[in-house]
Amino acid sequence: MKVGNQTIVFKNKPKIIGSYSVAGEKEGYGNFKEYFDYVLKDDKFGEKTFEKAERKIIEHTIFKAIDSANLTVADIDLLVSGDLLNQIISSSFTARHFDSTFIGLYGACSTMAESLAIGACMVDAKHFINVACATGSHFSTVERQYRYPLELGNQRPPVSQWTVTGAGCSILSLKGKSNIRISSATFGKVTDYGIKDANNMGAAMAPAAMRTIITHFEDTKSKPEDFDLILTGDLGKLGSEIFLDLMEHHGYKLGNNYNDCGQMIYNNNQKTFQGGSGAGCSAVVLNSYIFKKLQEGTFKKVLFAATGALLSPISSQQGESIPGICHAIVLERSDD
Amino acid sequence: MDVKERNKKYNEYVDAKVPKTKNFPTLIYAYLVGGVICMIGQGIQDILLALFPSLTLEDAGAWMLIILIFFASLLTGLGWYDRIGVFAGAGSIVPITGFSNSIASPAIEFKKEGIIFGLCVKMFSIAGPVIVNGVAISVLVGIVYLFL
Incomplete structure (x- = not known):
């Protein structure tokens, strides 16, 4: 139900029945190291390129989130995902491995909230039963798309931020156990x-x-x-x-x-x-x-x-x- | 409030809040590292002249540049030059080693997209402007020199 100008209040309050997070090596040394489900030992995750690594990180995160919800891939009927790369290749290429409908998003770094908001609308209205909402990014793919080659000896300005390597996925549903x-x-x-x-x-x-x-x-x-x-x-x-x-x-x-x-x-x-x-x-x-x-x-x-x-x-x-x-x-x- | 005025005010507010690069330590680091690179260059040239007495000063200078370019590319490939750059700033960008780094780093980065369309096309994506300006200005100076 829409209230006010931009807000939707959910009658059924969709539950988050599963979630998973994968973080990069640098993030693993940060403040949340004991909270991440998995920390990468190698930023390439065994792949040949960073783009393939980003894709694999998102894919792995979605599979593990589905596991954590005690579901199988076949139970997921909608995947809502986005990423930062041109033409959101990480998300759409990942979706090849899932036999579910797919909505690709581009909301830059707002994608996690955007995917959860859309997923919650779908679940609340009972259009879909189990929805996976995911996103991720990789420092090395973003650097080269938006900035400079990794090995260039330049200095970062003091206002800059560091792109996180990692991905997160949440499974939304009205069934299942979750608080x-x-x-x-x-x-x-x-x-x-x-x-x-x-x-x-x-x-x-x-x-x-x-x-x-x-x-x-x-x-x-x-x-x-x-x-x-x-x-x-x-x-x-x-x-x-x-x-x-x-x-x-x-x-x-x-x-x-x-x-x-x-x-x-x-x-x-x-x-x-x-x-x-x-x-x-x-x-x-x-x-x-x-x-x-x-x-x-x-x-x-x-x-x-x-x-x-x-x-x-x-x-x-x-x-x-x-x-x-x-x-x-x-x-x-x-x-x- | 008018959008233009709002944006102007917001930009002024942000500019005042933005942390600035500290001039004093960064200048010192750049001076020291830049100086050390130049000293290494001079050292290489002196050794070359001592080892090969038949070399002219000009030829020794050319060989010295080739050696510096080689080692800067090697350090880029090993992943060390960017670490020097984080510390030294312009100190490691301005000498010829920085030029070498700016060609080697995109070459490494874009190799995955193939030799021609990746490496060859992107190799000069950072150093390109330097080459274009260098060539254009030397032509200009050449024309002036012709009439002098």
Whole structure:
């Protein structure tokens, strides 16, 4: 049921019956090493190219998530997935291995929230029974598509973020056992505040996050204090500061219940400047740390708002500013 | 509020908030590493002149450049040059070794897309502008020199 302008409240509250996360080697040394289901020992995952490795990581994650839900591949009737590569090859090539219908998404780093929001709509309306929502990214494929060759001896600017190698997948269904449910979703609007620096994606995405989260509060008549955690996707340290300033400017003062996946994933010694980014960033944090904390009961209600910078290398070279997007979902713990 | 004005204000706010590169340590690192690379070059040239007394200074200089280019490519292939670059910045980009790195690194990166369309096409994707400008300016200078 749609409430307000952009929010859908789910009558049946789809359950997250399975999840899996695979993180890269560097991410394995970060803050969530004990939460990831699997940490890669080799960033190529035994493949010849990084593109093939990214594909294999996403594929592996989806298979394992299906296992964790005690289902078989044949039980999945819809796969919703996206990634950062041109023509979303990692997702669509992965879908070759699944005999399910497939919806390919491009929401940049917001893909995890976008896929869960779409998946939850499908499950809630009983159009599909079991839906797999997945995304992932790889540092080395993204570097060469958006930036420079890996071995080039250049310096990264202080505003930059480090693309996370990793993938996450969640299985949604109305059947099965789970105490994590999606209660509502707010689809975002493309927001562009005129930031042109492709390195400073946090600043480009912060207004989109602000807009979606405020809309969610207004649509559902909720307050920041209603949530144990308000989690943005990959704004990074600088982007999070900007986001908090923007929220305060609009009359919402967020307290200790706010955090950002990009800011949390790496530790301070890992020299990533503003933290993590990439579709895999929020995907691995959500499917490891957040779900485990919801299961344990540390968190009861989480607003997960993944953010994406919808730029391409060509648009940046042509001097265009960076449009941002943010989709949000509410995760609730319920004992059933 | 008007969108243009909103964006202008937001950009001003972000610019004020963005952390800047620290000039002092980065300049020192660049100076030191750049200086060391030049010293190595001078050393190679001196050794060549001592070993082969028949070499002219110009020829020794050319051989020295070839040796530096070779070792920079080798270090790129071994995955070490980018680590020096993170620390040294312009110190390892400006000398000829940086030029070598900027050709070797895309060559390695795009080899997977094939020798012709990958390696050969992409090899000059970073160094290309330097070559184009070098050739264009030398033609210009040549024309000026003709009339002097």
